[in-house]
Amino acid sequence: MGEFSDIWNRLIDGQEQMTTYSIVLGRERHVFQDLKSVLACASPLKSGDVLAGIAASSNERRVAARYLLADMPLKTFLEDLVIPYEVDEVSRLIIDRHDWTAFASVSHMTVGEFRDWLLSYDATAERLLAIAPGLTPEMVAAVSKIMRNHDLITVAGKCKVVTAFRSTIGLPGRLSSRLQPNHPTDDPEGVAGSTLDGLLYGIGDAVIGINPATDNLEACTRLMVLFDRLRERFDIPTQSCVLTHVTTSIKAIEAGAPLDLVFQSIAGSEAANKGFGVDLAVLREGQQAALSMKRGTVGNNVMYLETGQGSALSADAHHGVDEQTVEARAYAVARELNPLLVNTVVGFIGPEYLFDAKQIIRAGLEDHFCGKLLGVPMGVDVCYTNHAEADQDDMDNLMVLLTVAGVSFLIAVPGADDVMLNYQSLSYHDIVGLRHQFNRPPAPEFEAWLHRMGMIDHTGRLAPASASGAFSRNLLSYGASA
Amino acid sequence: MTPFERDPFARFRNATRARIGLGRAGDALPTSAILDFQLAHARARDAVHGQVDFVALAKQLAPVPTVRIRSRAKDRTIYLARPDLGRQTNAADLPSSGDPYDIAFIIADGLSASAVEHHAVPLFKACMKRLGGFSVAPVILGEQARVAFGDEAAAAFGAEVAIVLIGERPGLSVPDSLGAYITFRPQSGRRDSERNCISNIHADGLSYEVAADKIVWIVREALRLQLTGVDLKENAEGAIEALPHQEA
Numbered sequence: 049m050g051e052f053s054d055i056w057n058r059l060i061d062g063q064e065q066m067t068t069y070s071i072v073l074g075r076e077r078h079v080f081q082d083l084k085s086v087l088a089c090a091s092p093l094k095s096g097d098v099l100a101g102i103a104a105s106s107n108e109r110r111v112a113a114r115y116l117l118a119d120m121p122l123k124t125f126l127e128d129l130v131i132p133y134e135v136d137e138v139s140r141l142i143i144d145r146h147d148w149t150a151f152a153s154v155s156h157m158t159v160g161e162f163r164d165w166l167l168s169y170d171a172t173a174e175r176l177l178a179i180a181p182g183l184t185p186e187m188v189a190a191v192s193k194i195m196r197n198h199d200l201i202t203v204a205g206k207c208k209v210v211t212a213f214r215s216t217i218g219l220p221g222r223l224s225s226r227l228q229p230n231h232p233t234d235d236p237e238g239v240a241g242s243t244l245d246g247l248l249y250g251i252g253d254a255v256i257g258i259n260p261a262t263d264n265l266e267a268c269t270r271l272m273v274l275f276d277r278l279r280e281r282f283d284i285p286t287q288s289c290v291l292t293h294v295t296t297s298i299k300a301i302e303a304g305a306p307l308d309l310v311f312q313s314i315a316g317s318e319a320a321n322k323g324f325g326v327d328l329a330v331l332r333e334g335q336q337a338a339l340s341m342k343r344g345t346v347g348n349n350v351m352y353l354e355t356g357q358g359s360a361l362s363a364d365a366h367h368g369v370d371e372q373t374v375e376a377r378a379y380a381v382a383r384e385l386n387p388l389l390v391n392t393v394v395g396f397i398g399p400e401y402l403f404d405a406k407q408i409i410r411a412g413l414e415d416h417f418c419g420k421l422l423g424v425p426m427g428v429d430v431c432y433t434n435h436a437e438a439d440q441d442d443m444d445n446l447m448v449l450l451t452v453a454g455v456s457f458l459i460a461v462p463g464a465d466d467v468m469l470n471y472q473s474l475s476y477h478d479i480v481g482l483r484h485q486f487n488r489p490p491a492p493e494f495e496a497w498l499h500r501m502g503m504i505d506h507t508g509r510l511a512p513a514s515a516s517g518a519f520s521r522n523l524l525s526y527g528a529s530a
Numbered sequence: 531m532t533p534f535e536r537d538p539f540a541r542f543r544n545a546t547r548a549r550i551g552l553g554r555a556g557d558a559l560p561t562s563a564i565l566d567f568q569l570a571h572a573r574a575r576d577a578v579h580g581q582v583d584f585v586a587l588a589k590q591l592a593p594v595p596t597v598r599i600r601s602r603a604k605d606r607t608i609y610l611a612r613p614d615l616g617r618q619t620n621a622a623d624l625p626s627s628g629d630p631y632d633i634a635f636i637i638a639d640g641l642s643a644s645a646v647e648h649h650a651v652p653l654f655k656a657c658m659k660r661l662g663g664f665s666v667a668p669v670i671l672g673e674q675a676r677v678a679f680g681d682e683a684a685a686a687f688g689a690e691v692a693i694v695l696i697g698e699r700p701g702l703s704v705p706d707s708l709g710a711y712i713t714f715r716p717q718s719g720r721r722d723s724e725r726n727c728i729s730n731i732h733a734d735g736l737s738y739e740v741a742a743d744k745i746v747w748i749v750r751e752a753l754r755l756q757l758t759g760v761d762l763k764e765n766a767e768g769a770i771e772a773l774p775h776q777e778a
Contacts (some may be wrong), residue, residue: 095611136606231546241542245550399610434574434700435610435641440567462550465570470701472571475549481557512554524538 064382067128078112084130086120087186088370089113090193092410092473096358096371096401103370114194118160122151125186131367131377137318137328143378144185151182159190166191166203166421173208173220180423185316185376188418192372194493198409201453207420209456211377211388212347213287213308215253215491217456218425221514222367223488224457225479226389226427230468234261236274240527242462243278248520249476250503250510253494254427254457255309255352257289259469268292269305276306281526282501285493287388289352294326296332301337307318308343309352309388310334316377319365328384335385345495349388349425355379356393357411358401371401372411376418383424388420389457391427394446395436396471404437409446414457427457431473440464440472447474451482458482479512547703567702573644574700579606580643582697584671587637590651594658595668599623599683603674617678619686630688631667634716634747635695636680638672642697644706649731649738650695653708656742657693661749672696677711677725684716689750691758692716698729707732710741712748714758724759726752 069086070079080086088097089104090113097103104110126146133139148155153175154162165171192200210218217224229242239258242344246252256275260268268290287308290297294312301307312331313324321327331351338350358364360374367374375392382390391417395408402408412428419426430446432438447458464475482488489495489508498504501519505511537543539551552563559567588596600620603609613721635657637650649661667687672679677694684692694711701707708731713720728750731741752758 099612099614140751206655229548235545237542238548241539241546241550242548244542245539245548353635402612403611434571434702435578439571461548461557463552463567465549465567465702465721466548467701467703470699472702475552475559477552477557477559480554484557520538524541 063093069116071112073108073115076108078109080113080116083124083128084367084369084373086113086116086243087130087190087193087373088368090117090190091370091372092193092407094357094371094401094407094411095399095403096361099400100361100366100368100371102368113161116160117190118163118176118194120159120190120408121235122154122157122159122162122187125184125190130369131317135318136314138316138321138377138381141328141384142377145181145380145384146184147181150179150180150230154179154182159187160194162187163191163194163199167199171203172208173206176207176421177209177423178423183422185380185418185422186373188421189364189373189376192414192417195417197413200413201449204413204417204420204453207454209420209423209425211252211349211386211425213344213349213388214346215284215287215493216346217254217388217491219492220454221488222491223451223455223479223483224254224427224491226254226377226391226457226459227256227519228258228459228461228466228473229256230259230320230461230466231263232269232468234258234267235528236270239274240269240278244523244526245462246460246476247284247523248503249480249483250490250494250498251460251476251479252286253283253490255287255289257291257311257352258409261290261294261468263292265299265303268296268301269303272300272305272307278526282523283497285413285491285497291352291354298334298337301341306343307338307341309350310338311352311354313354313358313359314378314381315363315365316374316381317360317365317367317369320360320363320374321381323363324367326382331381331385349386351385351387353385353387353390354393355382355390355415356397357415358397361401362397375415379419379422379424382419383422387425389427390424391429391457391459392416392419393429393431395432395438396429396469398433399436402436405432405439405442406446408436408438409442409449412446413449413453416450416453425456428455429459429473431459431471433471443472443474444478447478447482451486451488484509533563555704566763570702570705573705574702576707577642577644577697578701582639582646582673582767584641584673587647587651587671591654591669596671597625597668598671600675601672601674601676606674606740611676613676616674616676619682624683624686627688630690632664632689632753633661633691634667634670634680634684634687634689635693636675636683637668638670638675638677638679638694638696640676640696640709641699642706642708643707645697645700645732646695647683648706649708653695653710653731653738653741656738659746660746677722678720680711681713681716681720682718685714685718691752693745693749704732704734707735710745712745712752714752714756724757726758726762
C-alpha cells in the first residue's frame with residue numbers, strides 16, 4: 049500500500065520527487081537514489097540490512113554515505129521523510145510533534161556539525177534535554193551513524209532522562225534493574241522462586257516484569273495479584289508489570305485488576321505496529337486507562353515499552369528503511385506516551401537481524417544513545433540467542449559499556465538463563481557486580497528499602513545473601529503456606 | 531547449618547528449572563554455576579553448528595528411499611544470516627516430474643543437528659506405522675533447510691501433504707527438540723498460518739508415539755477438510771498449535 053501510493057504520487061506529479069545524492073571519492077562516484085538509501089548505506093554492517101537488500105555493497109560505499117550524511121543539514125530530515133507522511137501515522141506523529149523552538153539552537157547545523165556539538169562541553173545535560181523535542185528519530189539515527197561506539201557512550205552518558213512511578217528511574221549515578229521471573233507455564237511457585245531470589249540480590253527497582261506464558265486475561269490477572277500481594281506484604285517501593293498485550297491490560301484494568309504499568313511492544317512504522325496489533329490510538333487508550341488507576345506514588349509514568357532492531361523488517365513493514373533508523377522511530381512513539389521504562393531487547397530477535405556480538409553490542413549502544421537523545425528513559429535487555437555468534441563474555445562487555453553510558457536500567461534473570469523464552473540475558477549477579485564496581489546504587493526509594501530490610505551493609509554494598517538473616521527467612525517463606 | 535540454610539530454595543526446585551539460589555563468589559556466580567551454564571550453552575551451540583550425518587540417516591531409513599536436497603544457503607553462516615535462502619530449494623537437486631504422492635516427509639536440519647539425529651528416524655517410523663494406505667514419497671533430506679523449504683521440496687514430488695521434521699532453535703535446557711510442521715498442498719508462498727505444528731518432541735517432551743498420533747490425525751483431517759493451519763484445530767487436549775507467526 050505504502051509503495052503503491054508512493055508510485056502513484058510520482059505519476060500524478062509527473063516528476064521524480066526524490067533527490068539523488070552523490071559523492072566522488074578518488075576515482076569513483078557513489079550515487080544514492082534517496083535519503084533512506086544514504087542512511088542505510090551509512091549504517092554499520094548489520095545482517096538485517098543485508099537481508100533487506102539495503103546494506104552498503106562495499107566498505108568504501110559505506111564511508112561515502114557517511115561523508116554525505118555528515119554534510120547534510122539536520123533540516124533535511126524534516127523535509128525529506130524516509131516513510132511518507134501520507135501513508136504512515138508514525139511519520140505524521142514525528143512531524144506534527146516537532147518542536148521548532150527546541151530545534152532552534154541546532155537548526156543551522158549539518159549532521160557532522162551536530163556530532164561535534166554533541167561531543168563538545170557546550171552540550172550539557174540541561175541543553176540536551178532542552179533540544180530533545182526538537183530532534184527527530186531520523187536526525188539522531190543519522191548522527192549515530194557517523195559516531196564511534198565511544199562517542200555514543202560519551203553523549204548518552206550526558207543525557208539525563210528521569211521518570212517515576214513508585215521509584216525514580218534515571219537519576220545520574222544510579223543503575224536500575226528489571227527482575228524477570230519468567231516460567232514456561234506461569235506456575236505461581238516457580239515464578240515466586242525466581243522473584244524472591246532476585247529480591248535477595250536487590251533486583252527489581254525498575255520493575256518486576258514477567259513475560260506471561262499466555263496472553264489470557266485470567267492468567268495475567270493471577271500474576272498481577274501475585275506480584276501486588278508480594279509488594280504490599282513487604283512494602284516494596286517498585287512496580288510490577290505483566291507483559292501482555294495492551295488490549296489485555298485495558299481489559300484487566302476494567303475488571304479492577306491491580307495493574308501498575310501497561311506494557312506493549314512497539315515499532316517504528318504504522319504497518320509494523322499493526323503487526324503487533326496496535327496503533328497510536330490504542331496505545332493512548334492504554335496510557336489513559338493506567339493513569340485512571342492512580343497507583344503511582346512518586347510519579348505518573350505508567351507505560352512500559354519494548355522495542356528492538358529487526359522487528360519492522362520481520363513484519364515486512366520497514367519501507368526500505370534500515371533497521372536502526374526504524375528502531376529510532378519507535379522512540380518517537382514511546383516519547384508520545386511518557387513511559388516509565390523503554391528497553392530495546394537488543395539480541396533477542398536472532399542472527400538474521402544482528403549476526404554476532406559486534407553487531408549486538410553496536411546496536412545496544414546505538415539504541416541507548418538514540419533513545420536518550422530523544423528524551424526516552426532507555427534501558428537494555430543485554431541478550432542473545434543460541435544461534436547468534438555471541439556468548440556471556442560479550443554480554444559482560446556490553447553491560448559494562450552501557451553502565452558507563454548511564455543506562456537507565458538493565459534486565460536480569462536467574463543465572464542469565466531465561467527458561468521460558470529460551471535466550472540468555474544478564475544474571476542477578478551481574479547487576480550486583482555493576483552496582484558495586486561502578487558505585488551505581490538502585491533507585492533511591494528502593495535503596496532506602498534495602499537499608500530498612502537490612503540488606504545493605506555499612507559500606508553501602510549489598511551484603512552476601514545470608515539465608516539465616518531475618519529478612520531472607522521471612523521473604524523465602526513467603527507464600528509457602530498459601 | 532540448618533537444612534534451610536543449605537538450600538533455602540529447595541522448596542522451589544520442583545516448580546522451576548530457572549537457575550535460582552546459585553549463591554555468590556563475591557558478586558559473581560560460583561564456579562560450578564559458571565561451568566554448568568557454559569556446558570548448556572556449548573551443547574546448544576554444537577546443536578546449531580553441528581552437521582546432520584545425512585548418509586548415516588539414509589542408512590537408518592533404508593529400505594525407505596531417500597533424496598538429498600540442499601537449500602540455497604550454501605553453508606551454516608549464510609543459513610543463519612539469510613533465512614530467505616534456507617526456505618528455497620536448490621533447483622539442481624529437485625527430481626524431474628514423476629507420479630504424485632499423498633504424503634512427503636522432509637527431514638530438515640533446521641537449527642538443531644542433534645534433534646534430527648536423535649529423534650527424526652524413530653518419529654518417522656512411528657508415523658509410518660500409522661499411515662498404511664497412503665502413498666509416501668521418498669524421504670527428502672533437507673540440508674541447511676528452514677520450515678518453508680518443505681513447500682518447494684514436497685511440491686516437486688506432487689505431494690498433497692508435506693510433513694517437515696526439523697530441529698528447533700535450541701534452548702539452554704533442551705538442545706535437541708524436534709518440531710513437526712504439516713502443510714496441506716505445499717507450494718512456494720504458503721504462509722506459516724497455513725501450517726500446523728507439533729513442537730517439543732524430545733526425551734523430556736512429547737514422546738514419539740504421542741507425536742505420531744497427533745501428526746497422523748492432522749494428516750487425515752487435512753486430507754478430509756482439504757486444509758491445514760489456523761482453521762484446522764484439534765479438539766482433544768494436546769500440543770497442536772496453529773502457527774500465528776513466522777517461524778523463528
